[in-house]
Every structure is written in structure tokens, then in C-alpha cells.
Amino acid sequence: MTKLVFLLAVALSLAACNNYVAAQKKHIAVEGIDPAKKPGDNFFLYINNKWYDTARIPPSQSGVGAYMFMNYPQRLRLQGILDSVSKATNTTGSIEQQLGDFYASGMDTLTIDKRGYDPIKPMLRAIDSIADVAGLVRFAASGLKAGNGSILSFSVGPDNKNSHLNIAHLYQTGIGMPDRDYYFKTDSPTVAIQAAYKKYLAALFTLTGSNAATALSNATLVYGIEKQLAATHKTNIELRDINANYNKMPVAVLAKKHPNMGWLNVLTILGVTTDSIDVAQTAYYDQLNALLPGIPLSDWKLYLKASTLNVYTGELSKPFGDAAFEYTKVLKGQAVQKARGEQIAEAVDQLLGEALGQLYVKKYFTENARKRALELVNNLQQAFAARINHLDWMSDSTKQKAKEKLFAITKKIGYPDKWRTYKQVHIERSSYFENVVSAASNDYRHQLEKLGKPVDRSEWFTTPSTVTAYYNPAANEIVFPAAILQSPYFDEAADDALNYGGIGMVIGHEMTHAFDDQGAQFDKDGNVSNWWTKGDYARFKAKTQQVVDLYSTFTVLDTLHVKGALTLGENTADVGGVSIAYDAFKLTPQGHGTTRIDGFTPDQRFCISIARIWRVKMKDAFLRYWINNNPHSPPMWRVNGPLMNMPYFHQAFNIQPGDKMYVAEKDRIKIW
Structure with a gap:
């Protein structure tokens, strides 16, 4: 370890320690583990099988659980907000009045049905x-x-x-x-x-x-x-x-x-x-x-x-x-x-999202969560830099460019610093169709106003109430809306193993997108520009081909396989994200300790958290739709794919030759 890396590790450890002490920790039990399953055969099912067998998909949904399906309870939250403002006496021109009238117009099915297709x-x-x-x-x-x-x-x-x-x-x-x-x-x-x-x-x-x-x-x-x-x-x-x-x-x-x-x-x-x-x-x-x-x-x-x-x-x-x-x-x-209220709440979120987002953030998001999430982002950024320093396949000149890009990443957490307004949207409580057209027309004008002008780097492309996160290569930015900063991804009071295995993986995933097969073609300013040496890029391409080859072997339904080429960027980000999150976790007191919680070591709890955040059950028809259209692998493979390539997973759960998830050290994928 070089002196610089050692000092960096000490500084990170001290910072993490301060954060650990500052947060009031609580005991969060890990439930539902199926002892009948071998962790080395299918870790996703080892952690989630009991839940999977008993979970019931709501009739109005195509799946249930974490990730995108958390947006179902999110929409119920939004519906509660909209129900309230639609029944209140609001100040004319206020966002409450806009949202309330728009929602009321969509809920007025008597008028909508009476109008037919007029x-x-x-x-x-x-x-x-x-x-x-x-x-x-x-x-x-x-x-x-x-x-x-x-x-x-x-x-x-x-x-x-x-x-x-x-x-x-x-x-x-x-x-x-x-x-x-x-x-x-x-x-x-x-x-x-x-x-x-x-x-x-x-x-x-x-x-x-x-x-x-x-x-x-x-x-x-x-x-x-x-x-x-x-x-x-x-x-x-x-x-x-x-x-x-x-x-x-x-x-x-x-x-x-x-x-x-x-x-x-x-x-x-x-x-x-x-x-x-x-x-x-x-x-x-x-x-x-x-x-x-x-x-x-x-x-x-x-x-x-x-x-x-x-x-x-x-x-x-x-x-x-x-x-x-x-x-x-x-x-x-x-x-x-879907229930009518859920449908209209979703429509409002799409068309007036930052107005609704202000009310959502006020009710459901704390500044402490925003600060703590930023601390995790900063810790993972430093851990990523240390990993780049130790890469054995990349030259020093390309490493320097990679770190410049890494530290140029803009971090957006929770909600925009500048909210978009919707004053040009004309809304009447009895005219849902016209309200939607007005909002769509406003979106078009919003787009057109940007033409030929400098890019506004403060703009967001998701709403604060959506359970998602993204990396935008053109702006070299990572974005984590308020809605994803909740359990099972993030809990201010949870132990670090759960948070680093949860939101930490998501953070590492988005950072790695800056260096996946697509993101790697953009420089630190967001331009498509080659910053690699010829040899380094050839080695990078060979490593990404390993990802394509591995994931293409995963069978989802019958003879339906993961599309390795379609999911390459997301799989690369998963493999890198887990590694970076683990390195950052090891710099916390819990990470370099050995204290067990509920019988599990810190490393085991870290891996368990990864499996918990992708706890999802889908209908077969939707799973087929997913494979055909979604650039992410299905949730099971977002767990098993990265972990089977991680040495600490093999050590933590004693994965041995003959176990289905065992991968010999020489064959494990390591890009970042």
C-alpha cells in the first residue's frame, strides 16, 4: 500500500467512524432466510425464497417487492397527498391548487365517461x-x-x-x-x-x-x-x-x-x-x-x-x-x-412531477437523509479512486484520466435545488383531457426553450418520488431521488453493512456507469471523446466481453436467457458497484470489525443486504417483457451475477467447488 493510499484509507476510516457514532443505530433483523437453500447454489433464493413463496402480487400489478415495484406504494403515498389537496381550499395559482384541480379532473369519471370520445x-x-x-x-x-x-x-x-x-x-x-x-x-x-x-x-x-x-x-x-x-x-x-x-x-x-x-x-x-x-x-x-x-x-x-x-x-x-x-x-x-386514484396519481407525477415532488419531499424526506446519503456517495467515490489506482490492466496515463472523470461527477441527491414551475399549464377541474394536452404542450415548450442554449446542469430527469437512480453521461452526473433513500436501500439508523450493501451498491452502480461500455466513451465534461490509450481500451473491451458471455448463460424462463449484449452496461455497473461498495464498507468500524449480528458476520450482512434490495417477484408475462425491453438483468441475476465474481462472497459463505455459484479465482470478472 502506498503512503498516499494508506493516508486516504485512514482519513476515510476516521470519517466513516465519525458518521457511525453520529447516527443512532438500531437493530434491524434479517428475516426470511431459507436454511434449506445453499447460499452457494442460489444466494438470491437463499435470502428471499421464503418471502418469494409467500408474496402475493397485487392483481393490479405485474410484480411485487423492491426496485421498480416500490413505485406502487409510492403512488399510494402520492394519491394520499393529492386526495388531500384536491379537497382543500387552496390559494389560487398555488401548486396545491394546480395539483388538486388536475387530480380532481382525472378522478371525475362521471364527466369523463359522459364525454365519451368527444x-x-x-x-x-x-x-x-x-x-x-x-x-x-x-x-x-x-x-x-x-x-x-x-x-x-x-x-x-x-x-x-x-x-x-x-x-x-x-x-x-x-x-x-x-x-x-x-x-x-x-x-x-x-x-x-x-x-x-x-x-x-x-x-x-x-x-x-x-x-x-x-x-x-x-x-x-x-x-x-x-x-x-x-x-x-x-x-x-x-x-x-x-x-x-x-x-x-x-x-x-x-x-x-x-x-x-x-x-x-x-x-x-x-x-x-x-x-x-x-x-x-x-x-x-x-x-x-x-x-x-x-x-x-x-x-x-x-x-x-x-x-x-x-x-x-x-x-x-x-x-x-x-x-x-x-x-x-x-x-x-x-x-x-390499477385503481383510478393510482392511475391519476401516476399521470400527475409524470406531467407535473416537480410540483408534486415538492409536497412529497416536505412530507416524506429529511435533510439528515440527504446529508447521510451524500456522505456515502463521497466515501464510495474515494473507494473507487483507490480501486483505479490498483488496476493491473490500465496504464498510469489512463488511470489519471479516469480519476479526473470520477472526481468531476456531479452529485444530485433527494430533489432539485431549483424547482420547475408549471404556470403555463391551464387546468380546469372538469376538463381532464384538455388538462393532459395542456401539460404535454407545456413539456414541449419546455424542451423547445432549451434549443441552442447552454445545457442547464441543474435539471433533473426523474421526479423525487420515483424509486430509481441514474447516471447521465452527457452531464457526468449521478442522481438519487428522495424515493430511493428509504428501506430496504437506505435507513439512517441501520448498521453500515445494510446501508453499504443496499444504497451503497446503487451508488457504486451509478458511478460505474461512467465507466461502462457506453459511459467510458464520454469524457469528464460529457463529450464523446476518446481518453483511453489504444491498449487500455482493447483490454477494457475484452473484459466487458466476459460480462456479455457470463450473463448470456443465465436462464430466466424455459429457454429464455438474459440478453448479455443488451444488459452489458447495467451488468458492468452491478459488478463494479458491488466491489466499490464493499471497499467503502471495509473502511467503516463495522466493516473492519468481526462483531456478529443475529449470527451473521459484517461481510455476510453486506451480502445479505444486496439480496434484500432486489427482492422482487414478477409474473412470467412481465418477466418476458422485461427480458425483451429492459437493459437490466432480472433481479435474481443482479444479485447472483456480481456476487459469484466476488472473493469476499466466497469467503463469507464458504463457497466451494461444486457449488453452482462457485467461480475459480482466475475466472472471476474484475473490471473496476
């Missing part, structure tokens, strides 16, 4: 009046400003090659199912989803006046157009290629390339003033340009009607929501619809 009829009439391809594109561009993108997907965000400036971006779109592969796979679960989706499209036409035969014919036609658009889409794995999905070009070149799109008119309608656009997936717009005159205009009109109805089913009368749910039920396995 609110959307002006849009449908506008589609009927389209006379040519130019008019079709004009409708699509106008709709985009109100959240109805159909064949166009536009946003404003940082330039990958100049991360301090916001530019215009176009993305592939135009399909109603989650991903292009749903249109082409022929396995029985996917075929069932295709049938359910076509039935849903037919229901939309039936609900707006078509007879059964016509509705079915229209649905088949719309599905055919979507399939042609889907054929141009990149796969989820291809979308991970940073450079291949950056295609900034002059507007004049784009306009010449796609004469049928009328890009200059599109940009005028969108209110966009720019001389260049990043067209992320060019093949989609190339094909769309060819299809516009190649498909009869009458067919395009049916497509636009189906697409528009699909966007707004949640804001129309109950039969539309029921039709959408019948499709969702097949896609995700959900047995019954």
Missing part, C-alpha cells in the same frame, strides 16, 4: 381533412407539440460532441408495440401479444363508429404499416452503439435527402430554428420518406387515427381504457386495472 373528435376530423402527403406531415408535426408524435419523435438535448450546448434530435418511432422485434418474432408468447395488439387496434375503430368487419380490416392495415416502419428500426442492442446513433447533419442536407418530408415546413410548425439536427436513426426517416407517397393516403389516415387514439386512451371514457388494458394484460400479465 374531446378527441377535433383531431379525428383534422385527419379526415388531410388532402395530401404534405398535409399528413403537417398533422404529425402539429400533434408532436401536444404529445402526439405518431411518425415523428423530436427532442432537445445536449450535443454528444459538445455537451454544453443543446441541439435538436430526431429518433425512430411510429410503432405501437414496445420494440421492433414484437412484429417479427414467431414464438407463441409473442404471437399472442401480436393478436392482442391487433384486437386492441380493432377495438379503437369500433369505439369510434366502425362496424366489426371494418374495424378488423382497419386494424390489419394499420398493423401492416407499423410493421413496415418497424423493419427500419434498430434493435435494442444496436441502439447501444453511441457513435452509430449520432448523425448530426445540416438541415439543408436533410431536406434534400427527404423531399417528401418537407423538413423546412416541419421545423417551422415545430417552432424550431436551427441549421443542423442529430438524426439518431437515419434508416427510419429514409424509409418514412419513401413510404409517405408509397402508401395510399386513405391508409395513412387510418394509421394516424389509430396512433392518435392510442396516445389518449387514458384520457377518454372507460371503454377506451378497458380496451387498452386488455392488450396490456397479455403484454405484461397484469390481472386487473
